Amino acid sequence: MLLPDFSEYFCGEAGRYLDSVLRLALAEDGQDMTSDGVFSPEDQLRAIIVAKERTHLSGFPVIPLVMQLCASLCPASGEEFAWEQLAGEGEIVSAGHVVARLSGPARNVLRAERVILNFVSHLSGIANLTARYVKELEGTGVRLLDTRKTLPGLRYPDKYAVLCGGGHNHRRNLSEMLMLKDNHIDAAGSMTNAVTMLRKRYVPCPPIEVECRNEAEIREAVACQVERIMLDNMTPSMLPSALSLIPSSIETEISGGITLENIRTYATASSRRPDFISVGRLTHSAVAADFSMRIAKDGAV
Numbered sequence: 001m002l003l004p005d006f007s008e009y010f011c012g013e014a015g016r017y018l019d020s021v022l023r024l025a026l027a028e029d030g031q032d033m034t035s036d037g038v039f040s041p042e043d044q045l046r047a048i049i050v051a052k053e054r055t056h057l058s059g060f061p062v063i064p065l066v067m068q069l070c071a072s073l074c075p076a077s078g079e080e081f082a083w084e085q086l087a088g089e090g091e092i093v094s095a096g097h098v099v100a101r102l103s104g105p106a107r108n109v110l111r112a113e114r115v116i117l118n119f120v121s122h123l124s125g126i127a128n129l130t131a132r133y134v135k136e137l138e139g140t141g142v143r144l145l146d147t148r149k150t151l152p153g154l155r156y157p158d159k160y161a162v163l164c165g166g167g168h169n170h171r172r173n174l175s176e177m178l179m180l181k182d183n184h185i186d187a188a189g190s191m192t193n194a195v196t197m198l199r200k201r202y203v204p205c206p207p208i209e210v211e212c213r214n215e216a217e218i219r220e221a222v223a224c225q226v227e228r229i230m231l232d233n234m235t236p237s238m239l240p241s242a243l244s245l246i247p248s249s250i251e252t253e254i255s256g257g258i259t260l261e262n263i264r265t266y267a268t269a270s271s272r273r274p275d276f277i278s279v280g281r282l283t284h285s286a287v288a289a290d291f292s293m294r295i296a297k298d299g300a301v
Helices: 013-029 033-038 062-073 106-136 155-164 182-188 191-201 215-224 236-244 263-267
Strands: 044-051 082-085 098-105 143-145 178-180 208-212 228-232 251-255 276-278 291-295
Touching: 013 062, 013 106, 013 155, 033 106, 044 106, 062 082, 062 098, 062 106, 098 106, 106 143, 106 155, 106 263, 106 291, 178 191, 182 191, 191 208, 191 215, 208 215, 215 228, 215 236, 228 236, 236 263, 263 276
Parallel strands: 143 276, 178 208, 208 228, 228 251, 251 276
Antiparallel strands: 044 098, 044 291, 082 098
16 A cells, blocks of 8 residues: 655645644634643653554644644743654554654643644544445455545545545545536536536646436546546446446546445446445544543653
């Protein structure tokens, strides 16, 4: 499995969005009056983050980003923060495994604690669910895709977590691939008109995907020579006929009603395997993984 490079994935636009959402998460918490009342600016803490269940890891490079933001928002005297990730992104660890260490001004470590845990728990949960779907597709040659059904503001982190679980990203925004759905087609008068309008409007034109619900729509999409055809909400019994209509030069994607229990049935329903199966549940229904941060009272971990 080829794992994503965090710094590379979150460069440019994705990095700016991540910075914004981390700032928002800290702002939501407001001033940590409890820690400010108990600790002086000079007090230091060391902490470990422990996995409380068997889990894939995702999102741990947010730790220094959160700590840097805390340092800029709440300057403290004494040593600067330090951190160490003890298991790699995408790696599976067992319950009780120490996955990271961090240290720094007590006020900042404690203010950062919940924001860090919220992010890594959420992203690791997505990686876990993705890995379960990927396992069901083993040996089929079909690739698992995510969708845009992500939490608002967390599009890039959610999709990064899918990569950590072994899945693949669909379009990360509305401009990476142009997708024609029934509303677009109805407004244009026909699928052919809609495809023609897009190719006239954009030169060069991004790849076009068309959502098809029946064989008539598939035939029209093939005639338009679009880059990808999505077979939407079809039953496994419909797939052999539907897929046979699509030449190998056009990518195919199955979507709608896919679960862990039926994804392999969809992947193997036809001798012509689909290129992709997309699953919205990866990002909108993943259960957060369980991590905790433990503080050493004597400052040693």
